[in-house]
Amino acid sequence: MxxxxxxxxxxxxxxxxxxxxxxxxxxxxxxxxxxxxxxxxxxxxxxxxxxxxxxxxxxxxxxxxxxxxxxxxxxxxxxxxxxxxxxxxxxxxxxxxxxxxxxxxxxxxxxxxxxxxxxxxxxxxxxxxxxxxxxxxxxxxxxxxxxxxxxxxxxxxxxxxxxxxxxxxxxxxxxxxxxxxxxxxxxxxxxxxxxxxxxxxxxxxxxxYTLKKLFSLWFNGFTAFSVKPLRIATALGAISAVAGFLYGIYTIIKRFLNPDVPMGFSSTMAAIVFFGGMMMLMLGLIGEYIGRIYISLNNxxxxxxxxxxxxx
CATH class of the missing domain: 3.90.550.10 (Spore Coat Polysaccharide Biosynthesis Protein SpsA; Chain A)
Known part of the structure; x- marks a missing residue:
């Protein structure tokens, strides 16, 4: 039976x-x-x-x-x-x-x-x-x-x-x-x-469910079961590095072609803020993964x- x-x-x-x-x-x-x-x-x-x-x-x-x-x-x-x-x-x-x-x-x-x-x-x-x-x-x-x-x-x-x-x-x-x-x-x-x-x-x-709880749930989902955020951060870092390199070349060429034009303080600061923000974002994401590993190791x-x- x-x-x-x-x-x-x-x-x-x-x-x-x-x-x-x-x-x-x-x-x-x-x-x-x-x-x-x-x-x-x-x-x-x-x-x-x-x-x-x-x-x-x-x-x-x-x-x-x-x-x-x-x-x-x-x-x-x-x-x-x-x-x-x-x-x-x-x-x-x-x-x-x-x-x-x-x-x-x-x-x-x-x-x-x-x-x-x-x-x-x-x-x-x-x-x-x-x-x-x-x-x-x-x-x-x-x-x-x-x-x-x-x-x-x-x-x-x-x-x-x-x-x-x-x-x-x-x-x-x-x-x-x-x-x-x-x-x-x-x-x-x-x-x-x-x-x-x-x-x-x-x-x-x-x-x-509040906005804070929903955000925590989403963040938990992709950090606990996927390394794609780290790969996205790597790709964004590579894109930012290439963009910074190309912008540096553009600045040098512009200086040679028109020496009388002053170097742009605002554009320089914008680039610093942008790339600095990108680096902090990526470091924060890596820190989140490391923190979760630390908490898990502490049982x-x-x-x-x-x-x-x-x-x-």
């Missing part, structure tokens, strides 16, 4: 005291109609300042299938995902948001694609209900992952996705301080599909768990 497959749901939680119960209820109701699967739910509280931890504790007390992880401080969404992935043991792992905008009742669409043979499946939203700022951030993230991480141009990336067990096992091998889940999935497999799902309007609150943790609920 074939063993019943298990689905593990991983939900990073932050400021979701008013929405989390509904998300869990929706998962339960949907999975009760899919008797061919077992399931459990991992709720990871990313040190939310509201009562999210108490809501998670209540859900764990009511249902043994709900597992809780409480961080000692805020480590970010991707670290919360990594914690949930490490404790999950499902044949398939589904990651989704805690705000109810990602429809848990359409998880069967993702699972059907995994059953067809794909290793990972991302939800594609035809009409996103995020704010203009968040949509702009998503577009920039899409361009970054395509350029820096080699994401296929036709692959849509979202926070609602499902992966097979072997992909999870490869992802959790990453123990450095700056996890970036999209990069880890792309590192493990290119056999990825999209499925269309609805995207709901946010019923409560606003997105926890800075991806996360610190204060409390586990329903987890032996």
């Amino acid at each position: 074939e063993k019943m497959k298990k689905i593990s749901f991983v939900i990073p939680c932050y400021r979701s005291e008013q929405t989390l119960e509904q998300v869990v209820t929706e998962i339960r109701e949907k999975m009760n109609t899919m008797k061919q699967y077992q399931y459990d739910i991992f709720l990871v509280n990313d040190c939310s300042p509201d009562n999210t931890r108490d809501v998670i504790r209540k859900l764990c007390e009511e249902d043994g299938k709900v597992k809780g992880i409480d961080f000692a401080r805020n480590f970010g969404q991707h670290s919360a995902l990594m914690a949930g992935l490490r404790y999950s043991d499902g044949d398939y792992v589904v990651c989704l948001d805690d705000d109810g905008q990602t429809p848990a009742d359409e998880v069967d669409r993702l699972l059907e694609k995994l059953e067809e043979g794909f290793d990972a499946v991302y939800a594609r939203y035809e009409h996103k209900q995020h704010s203009g700022f968040r949509n702009l951030g998503s577009k920039m993230n899409e361009r970054m992952t395509r350029t820096m991480l080699g994401k296929p141009a036709d692959l849509y990336i979202s926070s609602y996705f499902a992966v097979k067990r072997f992909v999870v096992e490869d992802m959790i091998r990453y123990e450095n301080s700056y996890p970036y889940v999209i990069g880890l999935v792309l590192r493990a497999t290119k056999n990825i599909a999209n499925v269309p799902v609805n995207h709901r309007e946010r019923s409560v609150g606003t997105s926890g 800075s943790p991806q996360y610190v768990i204060r409390e586990k609920m329903n987890l032996e």
